[in-house]
Amino acid sequence: MMQSFRIPGAGRLTPAKTMRFTFDGQSFTGVAGDTLASALLANGVHLVGRSFKYHRPRGILSVGAEEPNALVDIERDAARKTPNVRATVQELYDGLAATSQNRWPSLSFDAGAVNDLASPLFSAGFYYKTFMWPKAAWKSFYEPKIRAAAGLGVAPDQPDPDHYSARFAHCEVLVLGGGAAGIAAALAAAETGVRVILCDEQAEFGGALRFEAGAKIDGADGWAWAQTAIAKLSAMDNVRLLPRTTAFGYYAQNFVGLAERLTDHLASPDANAPRERLWQIRAKRVILAAGAIERHMVFADNDRPGVMLASAARAYLNHYGVAIGRNVGVYTANDSAYAAAIDLKKAGVDIAAIVDLRDNPSGPLVEEARALGIEINHGRAVIRTGGRLRISSMSVQPKNGGGERKIAVDALLMSAGWTPSVHLFSQSRGKVAFDEETKRFLPGIYAQDCISVGACNGTDGLAASVEEAYAAGAKAAKDAGGKAAKAAKPKVEASENWSRGMLGAAPGAGPDKIVKAFVDFQNDVTAKDIRLAVHEGMRSIEHVKRFTTNGMATDQGKTSNMHGLAIAADTLDKNIPEVGLTTFRAPYTPVTFGAIVGHARGALFDPTRKTAMHGWAEAHGAVFEDVGQWKRTWYFPKPGEDMHAAVNRECRTVRQSAGLFDASTLGKIEVVGPDAATFMELLYTNPWQKLDAGRCRYGVMLREDGFIYDDGVVGRLAPDRFHVTTTTGGAARVMNHMEDYLQTEFPHLNVWLTSISEQWAVIAVQGPKSRDIIAPLVKGIDLSDEAMPHMSVREGRICGVPTRLFRMSFTGDRGFEVNVPADYGQAVWEALWTEGQKHGACAYGTEAMHVLRAEKGYIIVGQDTDGTVTPADAGLDWAIGKKKTDFVGIRGLTRPDLVAAGRKQLVGLRTNDPKIVLDEGAQIVADPKQAIPMKMIGHVTSSYWSENCGRSIALGLLTDGRARMGETLHVPMPDRTIEVEVTGPVFFDEKGERLNG
Amino acid sequence: MLLIHCPYCEEERPELEFRHAGEAHIARPTDMAAMSDEDFEKFFFIRSNPKGVIYERWRHVHGCARFFNAVRDTVTDKFVMTYKAGEPQPKKLPGAGK
Known part of the structure; x- marks a missing residue:
């Protein structure tokens, strides 16, 4: 298809470099340097989408990131589908495939457009009013229907195959925005030798110079000057230029987030290249040169395809060489649209008429237009447009009423003036101030080391902007430690000057009319909706915004916010600042999840911790469970065994012979120093001073409020050295807790804390044969009961390597925990395994470990306790040193609620039917016949099938539990009520004889 | 992301290296066991929640691991000093x- 709207000789692209692309399956050609929008326009395509709510035909409004209408789906392959891409920022590449969104069955005939006829139903707040009842219908009916009908693009249904990179960077001066002001600021700063980063969201630097044909700087055309300046900057070692990079978020202390798009413009990106790169930049000074965004005119049917911002039409002509129509109308309240009309006229496009709301527009641009023979209708308004899938006419009327005239057009340019882009300034927590004279919000009070220059600072005219920006660049560099700037300041020899414009609804969107004068194109919000919101009681702009959804689409109201605010203020009969401005929030434009997530996905989402014996366990068929970041062996199924069979066998084998268990994940902390015992006395409830070296003790750690925080066996290796173990999950927080007290409350104690969790691998050898298994491998330690009784620790060697050998048990059977340096973990495990085989021992996992400890009533902190359980509740008050005068939690334990009657206490629970295994978390009631909601008097904390007991066992926390021994209580479940008998928590070997068995 | 000056490392480091640790200048009494219920309530549960300057404890957990104190403004989020x-x-x- 011919690019019939491409004007020979116009624009800066090379016509010979053609590229093919498709839109909704139809093939077109464009040229290198085009955006999807400019390429479509070159082919005369204006209709590109359907609106969000009313499904109205929509065209391309803008030439940049503010685009609310032209959202398309770009598909590279099944997984690389990006919805909601603004056609105005998507660079064309050969083979690009784009489809329109939110239409069915086709863009030109969309069944959803019936919404437009039914629009009285869809006025502001219609969600709140219409879909009130029945309540249950919201989830099953209303929401799915609304989501299907009012939608944007469709999210891809496959994982993102691209990868994304991330970088941190530091610089003295960060310049956000690469238009004339940004370039001037960067030039000034770069000359001083400091590190400068200049970014711009466009593929090429130059900003508004893209369309501003009347600019002349340093003897060159404005755009050419920009390219020369960029070439100069890119040759400097201290300057980093980031095109295609959007500064999307401005955070604390000049920390700015940038998204750099690396491959979205390429036809066949390198598979190894990152698609986007997230820059996290910390700058000493930030220069905001974000420019300004042109506003549309708010009048009836201002959304037809072919209705466009004047500056956009100008950029399509002057940069892309594309005429947006052949017979173009202009509707304006501002001079800048005249410049567009003049450029188009000179390029051979007919200008049907300029309609200017102002009574007596004057100035060089107006005169020039007149001189070119363009008809100027001043003091008049466009009150409506005609056409269906493309504008065909505009109806003009004196703004105070009178005769109506219909003028045929195939495109309509509009300009209500320019809104300074204060988004990033506002994100930096700077306070904007309303300038009464120019009716603009401008940077007011700064909160960070940044400065706004050029159009985003409300500075009018190129010369003044460049002057201001250059000075700001030089000052920022100097303040950040640079030398004085030497370079010659750019000299602006010619520029255009634009006067103000207007805010709010133009005549023709009057309050009495049932018309659609769009304020927010992307969310289909009209002037009437905003007035309605005010009439229905919304007073603050924050409420008006939420009620109407004005400015809440992904374009964040870049073109609509000021109009919406002005209409609300007008309806309230208040001044604009009294109604307030909504807060600008990051991101400035949408950022992909990929860029935010970067490498932190899949296997790199979170670290995986594996023990020294992981490889052996894997080779022996272990099933692993995740415990925090750890992979722990859960059970070791033999061929044909399910989990229950494996766990039952493991539990049986441990008590009959022995089992090997990888306990390496336990937290381990070495507490060393002359005051180590004193410190231990303060951090644990137990007494430690009199514990002999070589002996162990089960320690209970509380928080200051008296509740159990952690537990573990502690071995005293020497008078000044304790080997403390913690729960697997508690390792880091216990270390933090200890360091906190040592550094801040007990800094006088001479103690050193070292985390040794990863330095020592731990192999638990448990069961009657445990001593026989380790004995042949241990050197230098007397393993007899007399020399090494239960709860003792020795240092010696095993398999020729150093060991800290604990005699302790978490099963209730004779047991040892063999600590060896982690590097030897697997070798020692294998040696023990070989010995164990001779005795019929097994390897067991965490599930069997849980069952075995529950058979003995040993608690697991975090399972049988929940942060509200005291040692007395858990039956551990024996572990509190009665003579101690201080330890963390001592006062908490005597709090009234902690000593009151009626606390939940740890008990054992036996189901009357021994085959029933209770559900952990199930609630316990006294009377199952009571009315719902029942009074719940406790809950099940641990519950297993115990192969060794030949029945189910459970632990629970029960109100006044120890006074209820022998009582029958009830556990109501959805399908039945289970009778349980309250017992002591020990189910196996109640006398504890097996510890030496 | 904030930059926080660690008074032990004597340099500004990014917030990621630090962890907040509650309000500062709440000393643990030496005679804990003898505290009244009211005093314990004040010591353990009651915290100030000012709009403005607050004194906090922070830990340079991924750096020197030291606990230190900081003065921060809860409105601006800015660190006044550490x-x-x-x-x-x-x-x-x-x-x-x-």
């Missing part, structure tokens, strides 16, 4: 009292 654990609560803050 100082070592055990040093007295600063009476005069930089930039104040003008």
Whole structure:
């Protein structure tokens, strides 16, 4: 298809470099340097989408990131589908495939457009009013229907195959925005030798110079000057230029987030290249040169395809060489649209008429237009447009009423003036101030080391902007430690000057009319909706915004916010600042999840911790469970065994012979120093001073409020050295807790804390044969009961390597925990395994470990306790040193609620039917016949099938539990009520004889 | 992301290296066991929640691992100053009292 709207000789692209692309399956050609929008326009395509709510035909409004209408789906392959891409920022590449969104069955005939006829139903707040009842219908009916009908693009249904990179960077001066002001600021700063980063969201630097044909700087055309300046900057070692990079978020202390798009413009990106790169930049000074965004005119049917911002039409002509129509109308309240009309006229496009709301527009641009023979209708308004899938006419009327005239057009340019882009300034927590004279919000009070220059600072005219920006660049560099700037300041020899414009609804969107004068194109919000919101009681702009959804689409109201605010203020009969401005929030434009997530996905989402014996366990068929970041062996199924069979066998084998268990994940902390015992006395409830070296003790750690925080066996290796173990999950927080007290409350104690969790691998050898298994491998330690009784620790060697050998048990059977340096973990495990085989021992996992400890009533902190359980509740008050005068939690334990009657206490629970295994978390009631909601008097904390007991066992926390021994209580479940008998928590070997068995 | 000056490392480091640790200058009494219920309530549960200057404990957990104190403004989120654990609560803050 011919690019019939491409004007020979116009624009800066090379016509010979053609590229093919498709839109909704139809093939077109464009040229290198085009955006999807400019390429479509070159082919005369204006209709590109359907609106969000009313499904109205929509065209391309803008030439940049503010685009609310032209959202398309770009598909590279099944997984690389990006919805909601603004056609105005998507660079064309050969083979690009784009489809329109939110239409069915086709863009030109969309069944959803019936919404437009039914629009009285869809006025502001219609969600709140219409879909009130029945309540249950919201989830099953209303929401799915609304989501299907009012939608944007469709999210891809496959994982993102691209990868994304991330970088941190530091610089003295960060310049956000690469238009004339940004370039001037960067030039000034770069000359001083400091590190400068200049970014711009466009593929090429130059900003508004893209369309501003009347600019002349340093003897060159404005755009050419920009390219020369960029070439100069890119040759400097201290300057980093980031095109295609959007500064999307401005955070604390000049920390700015940038998204750099690396491959979205390429036809066949390198598979190894990152698609986007997230820059996290910390700058000493930030220069905001974000420019300004042109506003549309708010009048009836201002959304037809072919209705466009004047500056956009100008950029399509002057940069892309594309005429947006052949017979173009202009509707304006501002001079800048005249410049567009003049450029188009000179390029051979007919200008049907300029309609200017102002009574007596004057100035060089107006005169020039007149001189070119363009008809100027001043003091008049466009009150409506005609056409269906493309504008065909505009109806003009004196703004105070009178005769109506219909003028045929195939495109309509509009300009209500320019809104300074204060988004990033506002994100930096700077306070904007309303300038009464120019009716603009401008940077007011700064909160960070940044400065706004050029159009985003409300500075009018190129010369003044460049002057201001250059000075700001030089000052920022100097303040950040640079030398004085030497370079010659750019000299602006010619520029255009634009006067103000207007805010709010133009005549023709009057309050009495049932018309659609769009304020927010992307969310289909009209002037009437905003007035309605005010009439229905919304007073603050924050409420008006939420009620109407004005400015809440992904374009964040870049073109609509000021109009919406002005209409609300007008309806309230208040001044604009009294109604307030909504807060600008990051991101400035949408950022992909990929860029935010970067490498932190899949296997790199979170670290995986594996023990020294992981490889052996894997080779022996272990099933692993995740415990925090750890992979722990859960059970070791033999061929044909399910989990229950494996766990039952493991539990049986441990008590009959022995089992090997990888306990390496336990937290381990070495507490060393002359005051180590004193410190231990303060951090644990137990007494430690009199514990002999070589002996162990089960320690209970509380928080200051008296509740159990952690537990573990502690071995005293020497008078000044304790080997403390913690729960697997508690390792880091216990270390933090200890360091906190040592550094801040007990800094006088001479103690050193070292985390040794990863330095020592731990192999638990448990069961009657445990001593026989380790004995042949241990050197230098007397393993007899007399020399090494239960709860003792020795240092010696095993398999020729150093060991800290604990005699302790978490099963209730004779047991040892063999600590060896982690590097030897697997070798020692294998040696023990070989010995164990001779005795019929097994390897067991965490599930069997849980069952075995529950058979003995040993608690697991975090399972049988929940942060509200005291040692007395858990039956551990024996572990509190009665003579101690201080330890963390001592006062908490005597709090009234902690000593009151009626606390939940740890008990054992036996189901009357021994085959029933209770559900952990199930609630316990006294009377199952009571009315719902029942009074719940406790809950099940641990519950297993115990192969060794030949029945189910459970632990629970029960109100006044120890006074209820022998009582029958009830556990109501959805399908039945289970009778349980309250017992002591020990189910196996109640006398504890097996510890030496 | 904030930059926080660690008074032990004597340099500004990114917030990621630090962890907040509650309000500062709440000393643990030496005679804990003898505290009244009211005093314990104040010591353990009651915290100030000012709009403005707050004294906090922070830990340079992924750095030198030291706990220190910081003065921060809860409105602006800005750190006014940081100082070592055990040093007295600063009476005069930089930039104040003008």
